[in-house]
Amino acid sequence: MRPATSFILMEETMTNSINSGLMKTSRRNILRGSVLAGAAALTGASAMAMPRAPKLDMANRTSARLYKASAEKVAETTAKAADLSGYTRVKQTMVAPPYAPEHEQIATGGPKIIEVFMETTERLMIVDEDTGASVWALTYNGSVPGPLIICHEGDMVELTLRNPADSMMEHNIDFHASTGALGGGGLTHVYPGEECVLRWKATKPGCFTYHCAPGGAMIPYHVTHGMNGAVMVLPRDGLKDKDGNLLTYDKIAYIGEQDYYLPKDENGEYKYYEVAGDDYADSLDAMRTLTPTHCVFNGAVGAITGENAMKFNVGDKVLMIHNQANRDSRPHLIGGHGDYVWETSFSDAPMTGLETWFVRGGTAMAAMYKFEQPGVYAYVNHNLIEAALLGATAHFIVEGEWDNDLMEQVVAPRAFAT
Numbered sequence: 001m002r003p004a005t006s007f008i009l010m011e012e013t014m015t016n017s018i019n020s021g022l023m024k025t026s027r028r029n030i031l032r033g034s035v036l037a038g039a040a041a042l043t044g045a046s047a048m049a050m051p052r053a054p055k056l057d058m059a060n061r062t063s064a065r066l067y068k069a070s071a072e073k074v075a076e077t078t079a080k081a082a083d084l085s086g087y088t089r090v091k092q093t094m095v096a097p098p099y100a101p102e103h104e105q106i107a108t109g110g111p112k113i114i115e116v117f118m119e120t121t122e123r124l125m126i127v128d129e130d131t132g133a134s135v136w137a138l139t140y141n142g143s144v145p146g147p148l149i150i151c152h153e154g155d156m157v158e159l160t161l162r163n164p165a166d167s168m169m170e171h172n173i174d175f176h177a178s179t180g181a182l183g184g185g186g187l188t189h190v191y192p193g194e195e196c197v198l199r200w201k202a203t204k205p206g207c208f209t210y211h212c213a214p215g216g217a218m219i220p221y222h223v224t225h226g227m228n229g230a231v232m233v234l235p236r237d238g239l240k241d242k243d244g245n246l247l248t249y250d251k252i253a254y255i256g257e258q259d260y261y262l263p264k265d266e267n268g269e270y271k272y273y274e275v276a277g278d279d280y281a282d283s284l285d286a287m288r289t290l291t292p293t294h295c296v297f298n299g300a301v302g303a304i305t306g307e308n309a310m311k312f313n314v315g316d317k318v319l320m321i322h323n324q325a326n327r328d329s330r331p332h333l334i335g336g337h338g339d340y341v342w343e344t345s346f347s348d349a350p351m352t353g354l355e356t357w358f359v360r361g362g363t364a365m366a367a368m369y370k371f372e373q374p375g376v377y378a379y380v381n382h383n384l385i386e387a388a389l390l391g392a393t394a395h396f397i398v399e400g401e402w403d404n405d406l407m408e409q410v411v412a413p414r415a416f417a418t
Helices: 034-042 058-075 181-187 218-223 280-287 384-390
Strands: 088-091 112-128 133-140 149-152 156-163 194-201 206-211 228-234 251-260 294-297 310-313 317-324 331-334 338-342 351-354 363-370 375-381 393-399
Touching: 112 149, 112 294, 149 156, 181 194, 206 317, 218 280, 228 251, 228 317, 228 363, 251 375, 251 393, 294 384, 317 331, 331 363, 375 384
Parallel strands: 088 112, 112 156, 149 228, 251 317, 310 393
Antiparallel strands: 112 133, 156 194, 206 228, 206 363, 251 294, 317 363, 331 375, 338 351, 338 363, 375 393
16 A cells, blocks of 8 residues: 555555554563563663663663653652643644644634644554665654644643554653653653653744653664654744744645664665564664665655645745754755744744755754745755755645746757857
8 A cells, every 4th residue: 555645654464463463562561572672671671572682781771760760750749730720722633744733823812732642653664665665663643754733832732642552662752842851751651552641831932843762772763763743832923033023824844854774684675574673673783873774854755746745836935844853954945945944943033045954953943935936846955965865855846927037048958059
């Protein structure tokens, strides 16, 4: 089955092998699973369940203890309950990238509690149709990146995070937009068959990444298997230029840049794995090279190109939100510009007229552009090796009337006299 979405699923029968034939998963029997070898150690087990999973080193174990200690610290707190008076509850329906959920650009009324539901889905995905490279993606709501969450400064985000019973792994979430140790990571560890609810207040406007962070080596493992996404916290009175004038947008293009480190066999062919987590040991070896095999937008090579390209009209003001949870990136819109660019906080005045902008690894950011000419625009990572060879390219198709005052082909290509 190969639908034209942000990722392409392998045959449905393959997904049935996840936790196939096992008893209902619980905190007790989850540690028996072979692919949970790493997670078992991260939750306090002293030995790995299978020899193929490498023994955790000291730094890895220290990271695991940090997350455990964070959860215990909060559990012991005597803090008073949050004051929710004056808040109105609103459900925000998540949508798949590259699109954004319905939202207000300027907040109306008082602060809201934005209710969000996400499920930690483990899915076998084709990364590159040409080579057949695949990955057991670890996702929020089945997409890479996870869905975009939008709120306003002063709102609260209340997330219900559910880990399906047929999952192979423990998952959690670390919100860079939140305030609190480990971004909620220590409070959201859910095993298969469990769910939790986390509420946090959006105190700083801007775009921020979120990602899974179970502890130790499982943190980069989950992040580089697709388990990350973005939150946009808008100022209550909307986006502004340096003079305080309101800036509005017509549409959002939500781009998640994903670096994959896919293991190869002795013949240089990409390996296939039967279930999520089976690649753990091989992936750690590939990750240690710090050299991605793929660097793609929205989960797969060509996920936002051709028939899946985003479509706009001349005159549309598009807010491009770019998330990269792991590596630096340098987006460039070929044929356009960043009219207004917020590489960091929305509290700071935007930069203007940029040709290429910067995404720090572990951040999300925003750039706005008003399309003035029709045609096909390529949105790329301007490390052009990654754009052309590793997959970091998206297409925007813009319809409308051509403006010769901006660009004109004076003479078409022709032979010249020698």
